[in-house]
Amino acid sequence: MSGIGKTGIILATLLAALAAPAANAAEARRTPAGALRDGTAIEAITLSNAHGVSARILSYGATLQSLMAPDRAGKVADVVLGYDDLASYVDHPNFFGVTVGRFANRIAGGRFTLDGKAYQLPLNDKVNSLHGGGKGFDKVAWKVLSIKDGPTATLVLGHRSADGESGYPGNLDVTVTYTLDEAGNLGIAYDARTDKPTIVNMTNHAIFDLGGEGSAMGANGHRLTIPAKAITPVDDKLIPTGALQPVQGTVFDFRNGRIVGEGLRDGRDQQIRYGHGYDHNFALDKGVTAKPELAARLEDPASGRVLEVLSTEPGVQFYTGNFLDGTFIGKHGHLYRMGDGIALEPQKFPDAPNKPNFVSARVDPGKPYHHAMIYRISVAR
Template sequence: MLITIGCNDSKRAARDDCGRIASKGVSAMFLSREPFGTTADGKAVECFTLRNDCNMTVQIITYGGIITSLRVPDRAGRLADVVLGFNTLPEYLAGHPFFGALVGRYGNRIAGARFTLNGREYRLAANDGANHLHGGLAGFDKKLWEAEPIRDEREVGVKLTYLSPDGEEGYPGNLATTVTYHLNGQNELSVHYEATTDRPTVVNLTQHSYFNLAGEGSGTILEHEMMIDADRVTAVGPDLIPTGELQPVAGTALDFRTPGAIGAAIARVPGGYDHNYVLNKDGREPSLAARVREPHSGRVLEVFTTEPGMQFYSANFLDGSLKGKAGAAYGEHSGFCLETQHFPDSPNQPAFPSTVLNPGETYRHLTIFKFSA
C-alpha cells in the first residue's frame, strides 16, 4: 500500500532550503506498508516506510519497533543509510545488540535485577551478569507491536502499541504502551512515548539506534564531532551501575560541552563511552541534548528531548561478528547510540529523578532526531 500526502508544486510556498517550508506550504509526504516476513511462531511482521520530499527515508518494522534503515542526504544531496542493522527479519530474530530497537520496560541497568516499590521487592531477569538490562530476556525489543499508519498534510508516521502484561519480566502492572514515530518535511524524526498502568510500576523507555553519519558499514565513528549539553554524568562502578554520585565532566575525557572528535580521548575511557549524561535542562520541554557532525559528509544529527538524561554509547562491544546491510562487518566503534532516558538504576537510587508510574498517571517522553548537512 502506498499513500501520498501533499499538493502539487504550484500550491507550495517558498522554501529556504530542502524541507523548510513557509507556514502556508505543504510538503509531499509518502507512506508505504509492506510485509517483512514472519516470526518463528508464524506471526506476520510489517515494514512501514516514511519518506519526505527531501528523500529522507525511514523504515520501521513492527517487530521490536526497530528502525531498520534511515537514509539522509549529505552536503551534496547524496543519500546514505546512517543506522546499523540488517536486511532481513531472520537476522534480527537471530539476536543482536538492540540495533534500532525500542527498549522497555526499563532502558539501561537495574542493580541486582531487583527493586523495591511501596515496600514490596520485585525481582527481574538478570541478563547482564547479576544485573537487569534493557527490559530483560524478552523486552520490548523482542515484542510484536500493533501498528497504525499516521498521516496528515505535514508529516507521516506509524503508531505502535503493546500491552505488557502484569508480571512480564518481573515488572508489576499491566502497562499499555504507545510509541509513535513521525517524519516531517524538516528532516525531523520524532519519537513520542506514552504509557499507563493499573498498578504502581517503573518505566523508562528509549530508542536504541546505532548511528554512523558517514553511512553504516563505512568504518568507525571516531572522527565524528560530538557535543553533549551536560555538565555531569552519573558516576558508575566497574559493572556500570551508578554509585549515586553526579560526577562533573570538566577536566575529564567525558567532557563534550565543546564539540570534539569522539576518538580524541576515548583511550582514556576504560572500555569506551557507555555513560549516562545528566542533561542541562530547565523544565520538561524538548531541548537540545547533543549535536554530532561527520566532517567528510557534512551530515549533522541534533537530538532534542524532554528526558533528564542521555546514554552515550560508542559501540564498545561490537566485535566484527555481525555483518550489516551492505555486507560490512560491524567492528568496535562502528556506530554510536544516544539513548534519551531517565537515569540507570533510578528505582534503587532515591536521589535520582523518579521513574515510578502510578495508576491514573500517564508516562510521556518526546525525543526528536533532526538531520541536516
Template sequence: MHAAAHASPLLREPFGTLSDGRAVERIRLAGEGGFEVAIITHGAAVQALHVPDRDGRLADIVLGHDDLAPYEAHRRYFGAAVGRYANRIAGGRFPLDGTTCQVPANNGANALHGGPDGFDRRLWSVEALADGSVPSVTLGLTSPDGDQGFPGELDVRVTYALTGPRELSIAFEATTSRPTIVNLTHHGFFNLAGVEAGGDVLGHELTLHADAYLPIDAAAIPVGGPTPVAGTPFDFRIPRLIGGRIREAHEQLRLGRGYDHNFCVAGGRTAEPRLAARVEHPASGRVLELLTDQPGLQFYSGNFLDGTTEGKFRRLHRQSDAFCLEPQAWPDTPNRPNFPSARLDPGETYRHVSLYRFSTV
C-alpha cells in the same frame, strides 16, 4: 530503498515472518530530498534511515539488517524501542511500595533493557497511520502485569513521525494498571558517514549539553551521584571528536571499554524537548541534533561491536563503528531515591518525546 521509489509519503509492506508464523511489517515514511525512515513492527525498530549529505547524496546512517531473521536470532538492540526499563537495574531488584520486585538478570547479575524478553523482542501492532504532510505510524504493545517481574499491565504506544523536512520525532506514551516504573528509549546505532561506507565514528564531532555524568562500576552500575565532566574525557560541552580522548588511561573509560555512560542533561526532565546533543561528520557534512525532554542521555561509543555481526550492505560491525545516544531516565533509578523518579501510577501517562533533526554544514 529511498523516497524516489514510492510516490506516497507512507508505504506499508511485509518484512518477513517470525519463527512462530507471525508476520512482521515495515512502514516507510518519506520526507524531502530522499530523507526516509523505515520502521519494522518487530521491536518497533528503526530498520533504516536515509539522510542526504551536503551534496545531496543519500546514505543509510543506522545499523540494522536487510531481513528479519538476524533480528530474531540475535539481540543487538539495533534501532529498537527498549523497555520496560532501558539501561540497568542493579541485581534486577528494586523496591516499590514495600514490595521487592525482581527482574530476571540478563547482564551479569543485573537486568538490562527490560530483562531477557524486553520490548525490543516483541511484535508490536500497527495502531494508526497518517500519510499527509506529517507522515507517521503509531505502534502499540500491551505488557501484562508481572511481565519480566514488573508490576502493572502497561499499555505502550510509540509514534514515529516526520515532523520537519529532515526531522524524525519519536514519542512514547504509557499507562499502567498498578504503580510501576517505566523508562522507554530509542536505541539507534548511528554512523553519519553511512553504514555502507564503513569506518568508525571516532572522527565525528560530539557536543553534549551536560555538566555532569554518572561514573560506573565494573558492571556498569552507577557509583555515587552526578560527577562534573570538567577536566575529564567526558567533557563534550564544546564540540570534541568522539575518539579524541577515548584511549586515555582514565578509569571510567577502562571500565566502560570506552564511553557507555549516562550524561545528566542540563535542566533535568523538561516539559518540551530541548537540545541535548549535536553530532557532526565533517567529511559528509551531515549533522544530527538530538532534542529530548528526558533527564539523561546514555552515550555509547559502540565498544562491544566485535566484528561478529553482519549488518546491511554485508558489513561486519566492529568496535566504534556506530554511536548511540539514548534519551532516558538515569540507570538504576528505582534503587536511587536521589535520582529523578521513573515511577508511574495509575491515572498518569508516561511521556517521552525526542526529536532527531538532520542538516548539513
C-alpha cells in the same frame, strides 16, 4: 462564457487543488517484512519526505531499521547500523535501532522495591538487568495502530505488557509514535498507562554512523556536543554510584564539542576503563523539560551530515559500540566493530529505581508516562 460557467470552472479548479496531494507532503508506506516462527506477520513502514530523508520502521521491536539522509553533495545513505532482514533481528539481537523497555539501561542485580514490595527481573547483562531484561519491548511484535500521510507522516504502534511480564508489575499499555516532517525531524514519542504502580523508562537504541553505516572511518571522527556539566559515574559493573561527577577537565567534557575518538581509548581515566570506552549517562543541564530540548549534537565533518537529538528526559546515554566485535553480519555484509557507530539514548538515569536522588521512573495509575524525543537530520555546509 456565462458567469455561472466561469464560477463552476473556478470551483472545480479549487476542489481539484484541494484534493491533490501536497507537493511536499510526507508519505507513509507499509510493506510486508516477513513473519516470526509462530506465524505472526511483521510489517515495515517507511516514512519519507521530499528532501531525501526517510525512516523504515519494523513492527518487530518498534525498530528503526534504517534512516536515510543526504550529505552536503546530496548523496543519500543509511546512517544507522542494523540488519537487512527480519531473521537477523530475531536470531542475533543487538538492540540495533530498537525500542527498549520497560526500563532502558541497567538495573543493579535486576532488583528494585516499590511500595515495600521487592521485584526481581531477569539478569541478561551478567549480574544486571539491561533494557528490560529477558523479553523486552525489543523482542515483541507491536501492533500497527495507525498510519497516515500529510505535512507530517505518522505511524503509531501499540503493545500491552502484561502484569508480571519479565518481572515488572502492572498491565502496561504502551504506544510508540514515529513522525517525520519536511524539515527532517524524526520524532519518537513514548506513552504508557498502567493499572498499578510500576517503573517505565523507554528510548530508542539506534547506533549512528553519519558517514553511512559500514563506512571505512566509522564514527570515531564525528564531532559530538553534549550540554552536560556532569555524568553519573559507574562502578565496575557499569552501575551508577549515585554521585554526579563534573566533566570539566576530563575526556567526558563535550560541552563545546570534541572528536569522539580523542578520549575513546584513554585508559588513564577509570571511567573509560570501566566502560571499555564510552558507555555513560550524561546528566543534561536542561533536566526534565515539557518539550524536547537539545540532548546531543553529532556532526560528521567529512559528509556534512548533522544529527541533533532532542528529548524531554534528564539524561542521555552515550555509547561507542564497545561490545561490537565483528561477531554478526550487519547490513550489506558489514562486520560491525567498536567505534563503527555510536548510540545517543535519551532517558532517565540508569538504576533510577534504586537511587532516590535520581529522577524517579515510577508510573502510577492515572498518571501516564510520556517521553518525546526527536532525531533532527540536517547538513552543515
